[in-house]
Amino acid sequence: MTSYYFSIIGTRDNPVYEFEFSSFKNSLAMSTSTSVPGKSQFSASIKEMLPFISNSSLDIIEDAQWTTNLFYLGKIDSFYGLLVNAFITQGNIKFVLCYDVSNGTTQKYDDSSIKQFFIEANDLYVKCLLNPFYSVNDAIVSPDFDLRLKLIAKKYL
Amino acid sequence: MSNDNIILPSAASLSTLSIADNPKSGFGYNPSLGPLSNTITPESSNILLNRKTLSLTPTSGNSIYDKNVNNKKINEINLSSLSFLFCEAVNWTHRNSKGIQDLETRLNGLGYQVGQRFLELIKLREGVKSSKREIKIIDILRFIHGTFWKSIFGKTANELEKSQDASNEYMIIDNVPLVSKFISIPKDYGNLNCSAFMAGIIEGALDSSSFHANVTAHSAPIDGVPLRTVFLIKFDEQLVIRESLRFN
Amino acid sequence: MSKKGDDIWKNVDKINSELFTLTYGSIVAQLCRDFNHNYHEVNNQLDQMGYNIGIRLIEEFLSRTGAQRCQSFKETVEVITKLGFRVFLNIQPAVENWSSDGRSCSIVLPEPNPLNEFVEIPPTKDLWYCQILCGILRGALQMIQLDVDVNFVKDTLKGDDKTEIRLKLNKILKDEVPAGED
Known part of the structure; x- marks a missing residue:
């Protein structure tokens, strides 16, 4: 199962939100096995590297963001079998998704569902931003946000 | 619904969450802990898969995240x-x-x-x-x-x-x-x-x-x-x- | 009276209510920062600001609606909810829980209201986000010789089932002769 690491990075390269998970597809089959459906299967050594990989892709994002008008930047980086997709908002908030490629899923299919995931995450982010008590670059600690984001992840990935 | 089900962060302001604060529900990112704070657990996985409704904060039932921002009609005011x-x-x-x-x-x-x-x-x-x-x-x-x-x-x-x-x-x-x-x-x-x-x-x-x-x-x-x-x-x-x- | 409210509403200059919502949010957030999250102070400040608004708002209200002197407090409250809230906020609150002496009642604000859309308050029991409304009511009614106590009892932002203001008439102020005149 594909494992994912999703992070929202603010304008000062600071992580505003992070979430590690694995694909929720085929979760019915999985519930009989010992592993928890949705729990990320990254090995410990890769787990340590994930924030670094996300962060290092920021350079590439910053280059890419000035060459295209699109919000969804697509696959922008890869690192020893981990792929990195990114999405950037008008307000320069970056959504970064690192994932390992597993057998059985085609690249194209993943791309459109990743794009949809980002679009709905953007919607959630704007709702969070509309709250006057939340400032740009604050960490997003709301459990309601977390729950709904996890539901979006389950829906698309 | 008893108040025991809602675990609020102990800090007066959410922005000062410390390593010690870990919501029992498994939802809610804590920047001091990182991804460990909101990782999927058997309980939260169960909740997500079975679409159970959950009251995480006092306003979960009427949350801002459920409202639609994309409404075409703009509300007006004097x-x-x-x-x-x-x-x-x-x-x-x-x-x-x-x-x-x-x-x-x-x-x-x-x-x-x-x-x-x-x-x-x-x-x-x-x-x-x-x-x-x-x-x-x-x-x-x-x-x-x-x-x-x-x-x-x-x-x-x-x-x-x-x-x-x-x-x-x-x-x-x-x-x-x-x-x-x-x-x-x-x-x-x-x-x-x-x-x-x-x-x-x-x-x-x-x-x-x-x-x-x-x-x-x-x-x-x-x-x-x-x-x-x-x-x-x-x-x-x-x-x-x-x-x-x-x-x- | 609702029809009168609709007619007046047709003729007012209108703007995007989100601008109003975000401006109010910006003001409340700034107050919280200025008072260092002492929410009692913030409530007081919002109430005071509301009072200053109320004493001027009543004139515009009376000139727009041509409302006549009300015969009873009940009538006053009806005019406030059917005309006042409609003309200024484009919402229609409900009135309930009249006390037996007819001097206090509850005004229940509909959801959503333009002041608190998309707001999630910090985890505190102390902040009444829409406190400015209490000040406005107090100030406006004072100008028509009614001394009232206005305060919030419930707020959906805190998780309650509705947003409720309790309005209590203390006394009717006699017209005072200005100093120096006989």
């Missing part, structure tokens, strides 16, 4: 309501500030917050298919002069001009800025311009898009247009250099 609110805000800001410049800076600050939010909201509403990110100075200014101004104030701004004297200065001109419709400045306040609030909205939008600028409002009446206001947008020098390197 202009007087905003005018009363704004006048009182100016009053209160004036009592706390040390002079006209300080007052204008504070009004700018109030508008800044509004501008940051409107920028993301309006871009979201433009829809995925037709919207694009603005990456050039002239594009973001056209966006602000047009779509942005229209969404917020109900009409586009009147003119968008580039300064003849300085390469990093632009001007957006509004013949009847909303704020000026209901505020009149007493004589002893000199050149106070309450459109500093609107200047703040522009500045918030530009800064968020990483076009850092200083925006100030200046009264520039001409014949027949007494309330005409010029919003002077002064970009950082480095920005203009960056722009010419990128796109030439």
